Amino acid sequence: MMLSKIHKDHVNMSKLLKLLKEKIQLLEQDQQIDYRLVKVIITYLKNYSDKYHHPLEDMIYDYYLKYRVVPDTVANRLSQEHQLIKEATIELDELLEMILLDAVVPKEQCIDRLKHFVNLQSAHMNYEEKEILPQIEASLSKDDWRKLKEQWQDDGHSDPLFGEKISEQYKELANRIKQNS
Template identity: 55%
Template sequence: MIDRIHQDHKNIMLLLNALSDKVEFLKEDKKIDYQIVKSIMSYLKNYSDKYHHPMENLIYAHYLKYRVVPDEVANRLSQDHQELKTITKELDEMLGMILLDAIISKELFIEKLEQFVVKQKQHLTYEEEEIFPAIKSSLSPDDWLNLNQQWKHNEYVEPLFGDKISNEFKALADSLKLVKR
């Protein structure tokens, strides 16, 4: 499970770097493909909220059940996930408006997109450098067996970075130069 989360983080970082490139293009008054940005947001919104964060939350809840940690540490991960869900939804809605030709300030969009990328990267860094090392060092093989059993019914097919790319993400995969079909 933890290996899957680490791989997800690498994949998410690839998408965040692509969004950072879009921010720079916009700052340089270059055109971007907003549909690709929308696809990235769709992936992050759907995949992260439905599968990635619930897996992290399951592991973290198990960890907290048997370990004593300060309240601010105990609450931060779920608060971060909720905040990320909110800002993802807001940015996704703004993109939807742009794609419907609504007039949205380019500066406002750049600001929101940049804030989104920074917040996401901070969150991934926090998990990779603080949360998961603590979890890995304290959970036993039995803990992992228990967690795998609990998660088993939530298995899913990775729609972008998996063995087969879903139709929804083919254009995004092409833009990222992912070779799997």
């Protein structure tokens, strides 16, 4: 159940990265984009990933490393990538805030930050989906998953964009995602 939640999150995040790629292409073609929508995407990714997605992955991965794998230099890659993504998200969020406040920001700088963010997120999710999650799934027992479920402090949150009830701040984005599907 926990891995299926992570897989589902990755599918949903991929939809958002697809929208960002479309915005990058428009910028590269000297077309206008809706920076507010881009900001909403980044806000969602920042809030949801930091509060729910990455903590769940980190808990499972830490358990896996502690009980199933001999730690080595590769062992910390996932948490290091989560930190890099967090930093890239904050930088992009601040840049978008400046743009929305009518600061003059070179278009190339915006394109570069967006590309960096999308590439970092995509590579990270691919690494998790192809390398880490299959290893974890193959090595953890039902008892391990029971222990992890007991350890996970799920506060009953609902995904504000992809959950049953869409938050007001994400309704426009949810409509755009439906149009793109």
